[in-house]
Amino acid sequence: MSELTRLTAAELAQKIHSREVSAVEAAQAHLDRIAAVDERVHAFLHVGAEAALASAALVDESLDADTPPASPLAGVPLALKDVLTTTDMPTTVGSRILEGWRPPYDATVTAKLRAAGVTILGKTNMDEFAMGSSTEYSAYGPTHNPWNLDRIPGGSGGGSAAALAAFEAPLAIGTDTGGSIRQPAAMTGTVGVKPTYGGVSRYGLVACASSLDQAGPCARTVLDAALLHEVIAGHDPLDSTSIDAPVPAVVEAARRGAEGDLHGLRVGVVRELTGEGYQAGVQENFDAALRELEKLGAEVVEVSAPHFQYGLAAYYLILPSEVSSNLARFDAMRYGLRVDKGASAEEVMAATREAGFGPEVKRRIILGTYALSSGYYDAYYGQAQKVRTLISRDFAAAFEQADVLVSPTAPTTAFPIGDKVDDPLAMYLNDLATIPTNLAGTTAMSVPSGVAAEDGLPTGLQIMAPALGEAVMYRVGAAYEAARDAADGSPFATRIPEVKR
């Protein structure tokens, strides 16, 4: 493995911008790594080698001309979740129904990455339409966890997280509707951030649940995530729900956090997100993380969020409802798959949707159609929206008592592929701790908190902050990361085993 693929994005950028390494060399090193391991990991659905090298060459050209880099990440390779539209690569959302679809437009996130000179290597695997917690629901086969290829990498953004853990890319973009950035980060020992709803444009993000979806940065370190966060965030007039406010200064916050002083900060442990139900190693690592935070000077307090226990139920009503409407457009009339079974448009629609959607997508469409039906709306969708209000209030009250809240990111470490694929409810329980943040539109991140003693697999510490409170979250995340690395004697990424043959 080339040394270049072991570097953090910040380190690699420094080498590229100082002309020690060319952007093309950096891109090629990662393309070689993908060629070497992705057959086993299957993080990518599409690799755009030619476009990646061309894009990197432009960065080199520009640096040769002594033009300052377009961004602090110019020339750094990145893996893009296949849910964001790209004009030069297919966008399939992990679904047969969009197999081979080439969007005629770039997502705003894609456009910002291009403008920043970031090298887009390819599109990463995901659960179909971002519905799932294991990437097993991808129509193109599961992604394997680089820590143990028989295990899931989490989902829906398992491809992006696995690409980082397999050193196929130092940066990735994920999207998080109920935990799809954070839970894979925990499963793969990487960092994943769900920004405040409205912080990153959703234009060109193929919708799962519009009121919950949010794209965010994935990386192997908190600082790298912060650098990427500042590239992709910001107001977009093409997204009505985009917040017209300055992007929180997360890079500065991450640098400050790495200095290791959290005096004066209160860290709230959410009582309802601790206790029984967590794997032993997950709980042990969480307790150890709390001790680290105290050592850094933070005051650890317990807070209560009584309605979080209803979050999962509310989420699995709101999400399917929005899904049932968002996915209605996949009807074989204008783009995507068409199954010519039957003589009428109606029959072709039904046959195409039957053939083009996988079982989890169909389940959620049916569930959502039910929840929105006139006779059931108030009891299900309407009531879920009220629970959503209560969860937001719980957060508001908790943030009165603490600057950030913490919990384990997921209840277990990565489970074996095939374990839960036929038990939807068991799969849904993975998202218990991550869902409240999506319902409230606030921000949260997952930072590796070690490996579980019993299985040697990574665990994640979730840090939650108020809307637009990313700075304090990054600060705490970076401080914890630095303390953890100091205790281990090496960066966490060095503990990732080499991908087995």
Place this chain on the structure above:
Amino acid sequence: MSAPTLVDFDDVVDRYDPVLGLEVHVELSTNTKMFCGCPTTFGAEPNTQVCPTCLGLPGSLPVVNRAAVEAAIRIGLALNCDIAPWGRFARKNYFYPDMPKNFQTSQYDEPIAVNGHLDVTLEDGTVVRVGIERAHMEEDTGKSLHVGGATGRIHGAEYSLLDYNRAGVPLIEIVTKMIPDTGARAPEVARAYVTALRDLIRSLGVSDVRMDQGSMRCDVNLSLSPKGSGILGTRSETKNVNSLRSVERAVRYEMTRHAGVLDAGEKVVQETRHFQEDTATTRSGRIKETSEDYRYFPEPDLVPIAPSPEWVEELRGTLPELPWERRARIQQEWQLSDAEQRDLVNAGALDLVAATVEAGAPSGEARSWWVSYLAQQANTRGVALDELPITPAQVARVIELVSSGELNNKLARQVVDGVLAGEGEPDEVVAGRGLAVVSDDGALIAAVDEALAAQPDVAEKIRGGKVAAAGAIVGAVMKATRGQADAKRVRELIIERCGG
């Protein structure tokens, strides 16, 4: 399907009370669509006015057009509605190929304008107040072209071709409250309401309101209740009613059809029907296999609209003089009797006369031209007065030419004929046809002398003081000059030449 039994209209209104409801869709003439920056112009090449948003491409998002909201609020204010201080768009979910997202973004239970009214004046001057339930914003669908089969209609077509240029064009839907107690005048009330609404929206300048182009579309809801019973009947909803005349005919037809059903002791089916322009009848739509449940929910991709009182007042300040205000002012300024005013309105001449006056003509002459000569021309051609190919400004110019003596009335009519025939502006017709009044006294004196010589007995009478006899000589001179002489001047010259 057997033809429905129809009951004689007079018999219907003897025994039943009709209850009307009208839903009118108006396409706004904004520069861009409701939720994206695509143009809204009519008649472009197919699928050339589209973008990811109005094509419903995966990942695309809507953003509300401010001008459409302003137009909706102005329409609401002009209809005396309350403007909702807060409201959201909703998704109306159903599958149909002309709808790119398979949901329509519309306002459902939170419309922008509610609870207004429009006063409608009937031909005899009766004023009917039509209650407005709501006006709300939504987006139009694309257009389908049905290929194969005999009729070009949806039934029997082999396949369809879709053009999404119209998809996403802003629509305002204006829904009346139930309109009771109109009796035999129900058809007339329906037509008068749609006419008044059209004039109102046209005066606001927010839509072309062209029923023939589909920028204004009307659905007619009708039910009958047994006379005096107060029991509400089952209603039918007739779509595809695309002219003012059709509105009237659709109401009339549905009244006679409903009565036929009820008289037979059967139940009226609550259904959507389609108006057939050629036969002035309605036909049933396909009965749906399941009752429609649109599964409305708040549109998560759009944020609520909360017009501030300041914004609403600012928009109120931009309302132009509304049609009824204008009528009242004109009646007073021109000192018209109620009957005269009504004739002008019923002839569809009021706005044209007013515009002619605004172009500089005296109101009396302007009225006279539009209600007599031009009305005859329109009648002969079988078109509405405002469809004649002559503008108020052109009429005003003709009047000016008459008052300056360059034309007499007979010549003026020829000039108007020329304009109507497409010969250009009035001055161009005058020049082209050589129609200027002969005002050269020398030429006229010669003609007068000739006429006097030809009728010595008449000349003698005039010389004897019988001035009235001059008329015969005037006629002869006019004939000799092919009408191009100024009759008044001819008369003066005759008397002069006879030593008067």
Place this chain on the structure above:
Amino acid sequence: MSPESSSAGGAITRDEVAHLARLSRLAVTDAELDVFAGQLDVILGAVARVGEVAAEDIPPTSHAVPLENVFRPDELRPGLTQEQALSGAPAAEDGRFRVPQILGEEQ
């Protein structure tokens, strides 16, 4: 953490699921129906927990971030060419999307 995963059952019947699949334009097979009906029954049993919360006076949240009045000026923005618009179409003819015959009525 004590997620309520037990289901009372009987929340939804196989026929209802079949009806919902039709409404959703999904030509599901009989075998799928059998599986979905059982799974959805369990899921609905679990999500019905939202009903346990006393929330009569609580306003519903439809949008996570409280924004209002986000508008766009009425200005043209470049869109797609006809070729781009039709680029993903399963079938096209004369600049239009070609689709099989439509049975339903326009709404």
